[in-house]
Amino acid sequence: MDTEKAMLKRVIALGQMMTEMKDTDMLMERILTEARKLSNCDAGSIYKCEGKELLFSYTQNDTQQKALPLGKKLLYSTFRMPIDEKSIAGFAAYHNATLNIDDVYKLDKSLPYSFNPTFDLQTDYHTGSMLTIPMKTTSGKVIGVLQLINALDADGKVIAFNEEELPFIHYFANTAAVALERADMTRHIILRMISMAELRDPKETGAHVNRVGAYSAEIYEAWAQKHEIPETDLQHNKDLLRVAAMLHDVGKVGIADAILKKPGKLSDEEYDTMKTHPYIGALLFNDSASELDTMSQEIAIGHHERWDGCGYPGYISMTDGKPLPDKTLPNGRALGKAGEEAPLWARIVAIADVYDALSSRRSYKEPWTQDDVFAELERSAGSQFDPELIEVFLSIRETVEGVRQKYPDAEDR
DSSP states (O other): OHHHHHHHHHHHHHHHHHHTOOOHHHHHHHHHHHHHHHHTEEEEEEEEEETTEEEEEEEEEHHHHHTSOTTOOOOOOOOEEESSSSBHHHHHHHHTOOEEESOGGGOOTTSSOBOOOHHHHHHTOOOOOEEEEEEEOTTSOEEEEEEEEEEEOTTSOEEOOOGGGHHHHHHHHHHHHHHHHHHHHHHHHHHHHHHHHHHHOTTOOHHHHHHHHHHHHHHHHHHHHHTTOOHHHHHHHHHHHHHHGGGTTGGGGGSOHHHHTOSSOOOHHHHHHHTTHHHHHHHTTSSOOSHHHHHHHHHHHHTTOOTTSOOSSOSBOTTTSOBOGGGBOTTSOBOOOOGGGSOHHHHHHHHHHHHHHHHSOBTTBOOOOHHHHHHHHHHTBTTTBOHHHHHHHHHTHHHHHHHHHHSOOGGGO
16 A cells, blocks of 8 residues: 555656646657556657557667767667557557557467567567557547566566556556647647748748757757756747747748848848847847746847857847847947857757758758768867857757757658
């Protein structure tokens, strides 16, 4: 009974933690991590329901992760499968049913679903026990599937999932579904704001901002691990940054179409107008009501600053956007923020934004090769970009390229 009370207390605490998270991707990572801890299993995946399909959204695998060099992340490809009776995850979603399978290789042939061994064959992994649970909201809607793989005993041997623990894992999965539904609403609201910006500036697409947000989160995590930031603080900041980075260019909604959509080179006057968008974006978060607002403002106004102090808008008043009296250059412009004078979050997003711009196709250019993009960013360390953050960025190249594949532009799908 004491064990059950401890488990219930833990699940309730995890539920409270999840409701405080803002970003969908960060939340799914945390859901999977905590579900695996609760069930003591080696691996797992989350599938999200999108129409009549399941989107393979997140996976973790301790066995494979341990085989990677320190600091490297397990990469995976996203894919879709129909919500029907043929696959294990599809069956769980289709029938709103939990499947607790002792050994996926010994399934009864009369069952409508079967195990696909492709992943095992490709990676030399062996899937044994599997617990597949539909994630239901309070209205009973299935919004995803949580799949846990290879429960382990105290000696690390694969065993069946404990039936007595299923009620707690069910409770956790349903609490996670409510938190995920809330995070999805936040993501959709932000993407609607981005859609408004996209009407003004075709470069500000949902794919672009999702990539910038995801790159920024990965850069921060690698930087934070290097600086031994406590895990709780790391996850909290990473969650906020993933969302705030998506709003980096929201101030472009205040720039005239004649400038935003001009096909040729901007005049000096037009360029000066364009450079007001960080200030306009920052004004949207002036009445800061949360940590997210504060971080979003710091990113909006600071992501065009440069390490050498030659960026913009520099030291300006948040009242009227004019240079501060003691930070005005002889030419009347504001003194730029150099080095660490610009906030960490803004310095991170500056790298993520330029990386994505160079890697993407635009009406006026083809995408650069990845080798050329990384070489350019490395060359700009110490002038345009924080040299330490560039070093961190270069160290996670495979992870960054994996994010890029996860959020392709419409013409590349």
